[in-house]
Amino acid sequence: MTERIVVVGAALLDGGRLLAARRSAPPDLAGRWELPGGKVEPGERPEAALVRELREELGVDAEPVERIPGEWPLRDAYVLHVWTARLRPGSAAPAPLEDHDELRWLAPAEIWDVPWLDQDVPAVRETLTRLTAGRAH
Template sequence: MTERIVVVGAALLDGDRLLAARRSAPPELAGRWELPGGKVEPGERPEDALVRELREELGVEAEVVERVPGSWPLRAPYELRVWTARLRPGSAGPEPLQDHDELRWLAPAEIWSVPWLEQDVPAVRQVLARLATGPRA
């Protein structure tokens, strides 16, 4: 069996708002929305990869808060794992620097107003359920 390669996704939160990022590439994903993130490099901790990916893709300094339970298969051999995260004090606001052409902060009532990538939907549902139960420190 091929070893899974972890792809980290960030449920970047601002209060109860979740950041959604619209893909600009590759063509088959363009126009769909996702949680920002990317592949974990060999020898890298997933949490460190998440911070690095947010810096590269959005130009922000973020801190990981907690793992969202579950993992979701992507095309083999990739597997999505999601963490909640927040901007560090003094961080610049997110900008679509790489792989995305638009960002939106979505309140819970707006979460389903964008067409999410299918593989992100279960993770987004988990994050929405966590928001409904209240914030965690």
């Protein structure tokens, strides 16, 4: 059996809103929206990878809050795990530094205004449930 490579995604929440990031690469994903994140490196804890990826992709200092139940298959041996996360006090505002050309903070009523990548939809749906239940901070 092929070992699965975990990709971490961040449902970055602030003031009851979710951060969406529009892909600029690769070409087949460009223009679609996703939860920011990336691959877990060998020997790295998923939560540490999430913090690192958010720093690299968005220039923010964030902390994971809670793992969203479930995992979603990506291409080949990759699987997506998603955590809710929040900006740490004093963090810079998110900026699209790598692989993205636009960011948007979406209120619950706006979540489906952007074309999400198919694999992110179940995690976004779970995050929306948490947002509307008032469990996310």
